[in-house]
Amino acid sequence: MVICPKCSIEYDAGKKFCGKCGSFLLTEEELPSGIEGWGPTDGVKTKPKLICPKCQALYEIGNYCRRCGSLLVQRIVSEGVDVRPLERKSIKKWSRQWLRLFEEKRKLEICLSKLEAQRDRVSSNILNPLLNRYREQLESLSTLHQEIETELESVRKRASEEIDLLEKELLPIQKRLAEVQSLFQSGAMTKADFSREKNEMVRQIGLRERNLAKHRHILSTLPSKLGGRMVSHTLVGNFLQPFPLTITAGFILFAFVLGYFFWQTPSSSNTPLPKEMASPSTEALSPQNQAPVPRNEEAEKIRSLFENIRQANLKKNINLLMSCYSRDFKDKEGRRLAALQTWENFNYLDLSYHFKKETVTGNTADIQVEWFIKTCQRVGGQPQNTRTVLNVTLSREGGNWKIKKIQSAS
Known part of the structure; x- marks a missing residue:
């Protein structure tokens, strides 16, 4: 058995080049240890970037797990034990991952549907293994997709709560600033007192507005289905076809x-x-x-x-x-x-x-x-x-x- 070091696709012994990317095929012994696990790549120790959602095998490159055939997904490594998602700046990465998994799920569901339609035309020896494999892949994708969606929903809820709280805090400060300005304009407050009050309230307003902008930006990075602005380029491309x-x-x-x-x-x-x-x-x-x-x-x-x-x-x-x-x-x-x-x-x-x-x-x-x-x-x-x-x-x-x-x- 030989393996493509780029795609991780397995071939029978005797093949020399990958049918997908054209890379030279290697035996398992010849593969660099950095392809799977925590091994070094080019003399540098690296963390694996991909993971199989079913058997949890780690990979540096490839599209499918060499053990079970499941689609590999991006591995998100926690950077700290008690680090909250809002502070890790990884929401955009999770949103992209969510969209990618959503697209893969959709394609796999279409493929399964078309495969089911061929049941009377194809022998069970060919059909059943494919059905089982695609169903397992779909189950793996759905599980991971739901896990990421649950995390993003939590982010959305917390960000929305922060925004509501900040907006409620802003209103009385803005009202007080307007009252102070009215007093000063009517001559009922000295310039020194007005400047001191105004500077403090402007500082408080600025602080809350910056936090509001931060949390609103967080919401905007979520997928559109979850209330954000991030959309799948594939879906947008399909939506804007010329005929309609x-x-x-x-x-x-x-x-x-x-x-x-x-x-x-x-x-x-x-x-x-x-x-x-x-x-x-x-x-x-x-x-x-x-x-x-x-x-x-x-x-x-x-x-x-x-x-x-x-x-x-x-x-x-x-x-x-x-x-x-x-x-x-x-x-x-x-x-x-x-x-x-x-x-x-x-x-x-x-x-x-x-x-x-x-x-x-x-x-x-x-x-x-x-x-x-x-x-x-x-x-x-x-x-x-x-x-x-x-x-x-x-x-x-x-x-x-x-x-x-x-x-x-x-």
Whole structure:
């Protein structure tokens, strides 16, 4: 038996070159000890980079385990006993590994499905060994993939908790800074006291904003399925095939524009506006034609909230936008990332709304709102008009209304 030192593929004795890469084949005795285990390579002692998820054999190079045939995966070596994943800066590596395993799983599942379809055409002597081998490989991949996903989920949860905590800490400091500035501007505070207070609060704000940026960056390195931005290049390549380009481009536009409102697939109610409705008339948006409001003061506060959402999107003000959401809103960080991604690719040319229903009960309000949206891609593209109707649940926090939940009205 001879082995390719590059691919680790085994061949019968007598073969001289690897059929896959063309490398010269070696016997087991001739192989450098650095290929498997902790042996030296070129006189330097190295750690093995690959591991078989099934039998735990370690390798320096190759694609498949020489013992059981399982696909080799990247070995992540812990750099310390008590080192937390957030501090090891290996999240990006894990995310890439997760995407790689996801792709390998998908390919293997397709291969298994096609192999099963050949059951009546191929003898069991050939079919069964392949089926067993691929199923074992799929089981190994699935196990490791789930382990990495569990670790990444833990990272996502902890980073999100840190972000929520930092945002809650920021609000009172920012409020205090605004109060101090107001006192100084009105002449009710000396310049020395103002400078001292301001410098300390700016330092505290800067510290928390840096930590926020750090944890938001951590979230962005996660796979898109787990709330990040990392995607498989293979999946992106397959998605943007030429034949469905028109449909795909339209869907991407719609998904981006409405992405931060709700995560569901756009429904049939989210259709392009007819020509006569492209610009909502003053009559359609006037207070006289809207549902009666429960109380003028509360109605004004609710409208102020939706006006802040409108202005935040037109001016691309992420802080103003996020201030509209309740502390109990599910996945605020995901909503923030979706809004930023939308603004990177599209401009809002016009954004208006009107309330179809309003109900206020104690500290909760249920609003049905229809948005009229005019957008265009930042680079090229024609303006597009769309509309969507949403059911929004608000909760009262500190005397102001905040968004607690959003659902499509359809």
